Amino acid sequence: MVEFEEVINTRRSIRQYQDKDIDDELILKILRSGMQAPGSRFGAEPWEFVVVKNKETLRKLGEIKPRVSDAPVAIVLVANIERAFYKTVWQQDMGAAAENMLLEAVNLGLGGLWNGVAPDEERMAKIGDIIGIHDIEDLKPYCIITLGYPADGFENKFMDKFDESRIHYERY
Secondary structure, eight states: OOOHHHHHHHOOBOOOBOSOOOOHHHHHHHHHHHHTSOOSSTTOOOEEEEEEOOHHHHHHHHHHSGGGTTOSEEEEEEEETTTOSSTTOHHHHHHHHHHHHHHHHHHTTOEEEEEEOTTOHHHHHHHHHHHTOOOTTTEEEEEEEEEEOBOTTOOOOOOOOOOGGGOOSSOO
16 A cells, blocks of 8 residues: 555556456445445435456447446446435536546556546437436436556656645635
8 A cells, every 4th residue: 555645646558558357346345435425415325336347348438438438447437426415516526526536546556547427418328328327317427437457658647746736825
């Protein structure tokens, strides 16, 4: 395991991966981390996850989100609106789950990429069709997280993004 501060400081959007499978145990740890995210109401978190390893399905998803095609694993985060307590803030809940998952990937020595899907309804519907959701009224594809072992030269690494000029106290 990596120290928490190192996880935070080295997480990068990894777009190229080694041709190496990821153990199901690691995928499960990443999913568990997503489910530990804060939600709007305990017990009413909207998240569900579709794990995709099938190369043909990855290729189809990649026709809509090109970075998905070459990843060993993609996880589609789906908001189940019926389960959400607050029907208007599901995107915040889903974003918290996605970031937890990306941080856990770094912790496990993997790389990940957040591929945006929502709020573009056409894109949400196309992704939904590929994973078996044919009506995005209550089940909304939110994003696709690709996972893999980073390719050489694409590792997670520290890049200082701190900018004190963006900090304001009391008022903007």
